[in-house]
Amino acid sequence: MIVVVKIGTSSLTDEHGEIALHAIEKLCSEVAALRGLGHRVVVVTSGAIAAGLPPLGLAGARPTDMPTLQAVSAVGQGRLVRVYDDVLARHNLVAGQVLLAPLDFVHRSQYLHARQTLTRLLDLGVVPIVNENDAIADDEIRFGDNDRIAALVAHLVGAQVLVILTDTPGVLTADPRLHADATLIEEIIEVDHELEAVAGGAGTARGSGGMASKLAAAKIAAWSGVRAVIAAADRPGVVVGAVAGDAGVGTVVRPRDRRLPARKLWIAFAVGSSGTIVVDDGAYRALTGRNTSLLPAGVVDVQGDFDAEDAVELADTYGRVFAKGLSSHTAARVKEWAGRRTTDLPVDVPHEIVHRDNLVVLP
Numbered sequence: 001m002i003v004v005v006k007i008g009t010s011s012l013t014d015e016h017g018e019i020a021l022h023a024i025e026k027l028c029s030e031v032a033a034l035r036g037l038g039h040r041v042v043v044v045t046s047g048a049i050a051a052g053l054p055p056l057g058l059a060g061a062r063p064t065d066m067p068t069l070q071a072v073s074a075v076g077q078g079r080l081v082r083v084y085d086d087v088l089a090r091h092n093l094v095a096g097q098v099l100l101a102p103l104d105f106v107h108r109s110q111y112l113h114a115r116q117t118l119t120r121l122l123d124l125g126v127v128p129i130v131n132e133n134d135a136i137a138d139d140e141i142r143f144g145d146n147d148r149i150a151a152l153v154a155h156l157v158g159a160q161v162l163v164i165l166t167d168t169p170g171v172l173t174a175d176p177r178l179h180a181d182a183t184l185i186e187e188i189i190e191v192d193h194e195l196e197a198v199a200g201g202a203g204t205a206r207g208s209g210g211m212a213s214k215l216a217a218a219k220i221a222a223w224s225g226v227r228a229v230i231a232a233a234d235r236p237g238v239v240v241g242a243v244a245g246d247a248g249v250g251t252v253v254r255p256r257d258r259r260l261p262a263r264k265l266w267i268a269f270a271v272g273s274s275g276t277i278v279v280d281d282g283a284y285r286a287l288t289g290r291n292t293s294l295l296p297a298g299v300v301d302v303q304g305d306f307d308a309e310d311a312v313e314l315a316d317t318y319g320r321v322f323a324k325g326l327s328s329h330t331a332a333r334v335k336e337w338a339g340r341r342t343t344d345l346p347v348d349v350p351h352e353i354v355h356r357d358n359l360v361v362l363p
């Protein structure tokens with residue numbers, strides 16, 4: 001099996017916010033155990049910012065502005081990987097650093113290169129150590145401490161399991177910081193709005209993810225046909241148990257039967273949307289029921305300012321977002337064409353506003 005294991009800042013740092021060597025040692029011995037069982041393993045790790053704070057004399061108080069955090073990550077990333085490299089070497093394993101940014105999943109050639117490199121690293125017996133390229137991109141600092149990157153990597157390498165390690169036993173029925181009687185949800189069939197509301201809240205002072213971004217990552221994994229397990233980083237044997245499917249190890253999010261093609265996955269989850277197109281009831285029914293393209297006749301309103309090829313959300317007349325896609329035209333043109341029949345449009349340009357190949361209907 002190919003397994004992606006993701007560990008976040010809060011599980012890798014001590015009470016002073018500094019990298020806790022024992023946490024990396026525990027993770028690496030589990031990676032070695034998986035390798036011993038014949039699995040291939042990719043580690044997605046945060047901690048670059050945490051590792052960069054002490055050498056800059058900033059250990060006590062994590063800065064909050066992005067340029068400083070990005071600079072700190074540049075100091076810390078090399079130090080972080082050195083720790084992995086040293087610890088994995090004790091298990092006779094070789095580490096290889098790969099830094100990715102969300103755009104790498106959007107541009108097809110970058111995506112294919114990333115896939116080729118990661119696959120070759122696995123062929124060579126290397127343990128890829130992946131992080132966001134924080135010095136250049138800041139998405140995961142803002143969004144979720146590498147949760148989304150980990151899910152996209154799981155899709156990219158064709159993993160069977162994504163293990164998301166965190167500082168709670170998994171997804172709980174309520175916030176354990178507020179409700180002492182919160183219990184573990186052992187299996188999630190579908191990540192829906194209700195569940196997202198229960199999981200709520202952002203992360204801790206040291207990490208940035210929280211359960212909401214873990215569920216969002218598990219959802220990407222599910223749509224990729226990858227089983228996701230959200231579990232406690234400090235639980236003995238957690239990774240091996242999660243991969244084996246042992247009961248009670250954490251929260252298992254079941255994969256969907258159908259794996260969304262890579263391109264649709266990017267559209268649904270990797271690309272941020274730049275606007276919203278509101279469609280009438282007829283278009284809503286055709287798009288959700290018959291897998292058609294969106295034509296100008298069905299458009300009733302356009303919000304935001306987007307270019308051709310930008311991602312947009314599609315909403316019904318009640319404002320409910322039901323799909324995401326790439327617009328073939330600029331916001332100005334969609335506005336101009338809204339409600340018009342095909343016979344009233346110029347003949348030399350394609351009429352689809354969102355082509356069916358560029359459209360994903362969300363559950």
Ligand code: GLU
Pocket residue numbers: 009045046047048049050073131132134140141142145146206207208
């Ligand atoms: N990729 C970042 C890191 O490795 C994100 C984590 C954070 O925001 O602390 O440090």
